[in-house]
Amino acid sequence: MDKYENVEENIEILNSNQQEILYLWTLGLPVWLRKYLWNIVIGNELDISEKLFQGYKEILKKSNYKNILDSNNNKIKDKDDLINDLKDDINIYYNKYEAIIKAENKTNFKADIYLIVHSFCYYRQDVLYTKEITEFASFLYLNTDNNYDTFRILCNFIIPSYLFNFIQNDISNIKNYYEFFERLLQKYVPLIYNYIKFLNTSLFFVFYSWAKNLFFEVFPYDLCLIIFDNFIIRGKIFIFQVA
Numbered sequence: 450m451d452k453y454e455n456v457e458e459n460i461e462i463l464n465s466n467q468q469e470i471l472y473l474w475t476l477g478l479p480v481w482l483r484k485y486l487w488n489i490v491i492g493n494e495l496d497i498s499e500k501l502f503q504g505y506k507e508i509l510k511k512s513n514y515k516n517i518l519d520s521n522n523n524k525i526k527d528k529d530d531l532i533n534d535l536k537d538d539i540n541i542y543y544n545k546y547e548a549i550i551k552a553e554n555k556t557n558f559k560a561d562i563y564l565i566v567h568s569f570c571y572y573r574q575d576v577l578y579t580k581e582i583t584e585f586a587s588f589l590y591l592n593t594d595n596n597y598d599t600f601r602i603l604c605n606f607i608i609p610s611y612l613f614n615f616i617q618n619d620i621s622n623i624k625n626y627y628e629f630f631e632r633l634l635q636k637y638v639p640l641i642y643n644y645i646k647f648l649n650t651s652l653f654f655v656f657y658s659w660a661k662n663l664f665f666e667v668f669p670y671d672l673c674l675i676i677f678d679n680f681i682i683r684g685k686i687f688i689f690q691v692a
Contacts, residue, residue, distance in 0.1 A: 483678070484593050487602060490681050494609055497572075497601045505568035531578055535566055538580040542587040549591055549670060562586055565600045572604060581616050581662045582607070588665065588673070611685045615661035626660065627653050633689055659692050 539562050543550065550558045565586045570578055586603050593599045607613055614622040631652065635642045645652060658666065663680060665673050679687045 480592060483674070484598075486678075487589075487592065487681070488598065491602050491605050493601055493605055495605050497604055499597045501572075502568060502597045502600050505571045506564060508571065509564060509567055531570065532567075534578060534580075535563060535583060538583040539563060539566075539587075541580070542584055546587060546591060546670070553591055555591065558587075558590070561596055561599075562590060565590065565596055565603065568600055569603060573608065577617055579616050579618075581612075584662055584665055585612075588677070592674075606681070612661065612663075615657070623657060627656050630656050630689055630692055656692060660688055663688070664691060 539559050542562070543558055546558075555561070562583060566578075566583050569582060569586070570576070576582075582603075585607060586599060589602050589606070590596075590599045593602060607616065611622070611626065613619075614626075631642075634652070663673065664676055668676065676687075676691060
């Protein structure tokens with residue numbers, strides 16, 4: 450598929466050869482194609498419009514969100530507790546993805562991620578903010594064309610998924626997932642399972658840290674892209690397979 454061909458025609462090809470395309474996708478894709486596939490497969494179940502996102506953008510403009518960058522050191526500054534947490538997390542992921550940000554020419558990374566994540570917090574004011582929201586926003590931003598696409602995909606990816614339980618520290622649901630993982634480990638990798646039991650060590654927090662951010666903290670960026678692709682194709686069972 451030539452990336453310089455008409456995008457709409459390419460999407461028709463994807464839709465008409467879905468199974469074959471999905472199989473090829475699990476093996477890895479170029480960045481230019483991935484952004485179109487994420488739009489199609491993740492979809493917009495929550496019916497988030499660009500008008501809604503622009504409304505949040507206007508709210509943030511009135512609160513001077515454009516003034517969050519220090520012209521001397523490019524660091525975000527604000528006294529509000531949420532903003533302080535968001536500021537710290539954006540700086541963490543800017544440093545983590547700095548080489549990719551520069552390669553993709555995402556020069557407004559910090560201000561854009563602030564806009565996207567703070568809009569997410571307006572959209573779901575009942576949600577406890579955690580750094581994983583900023584991490585997913587950063588990861589998606591590097592693989593989408595504009596802020597609205599990132600915001601829409603972020604909401605539709607996190608909120609209807611098991612990730613929402615992990616990000617919100619829903620212990621009852623997390624425990625169910627962990628117990629399933631532990632049974633799988635016992636069945637398929639008994640040597641490791643028995644050794645961990647022998648050490649009297651719990652894997653709960655290890656599994657929790659893996660599952661809540663799709664292994665972003667433990668694998669390099671290129672491998673995380675493939676894990677993310679497979680997750681949205683195969684569903685949460687893929688997380689157990691990787692774990």
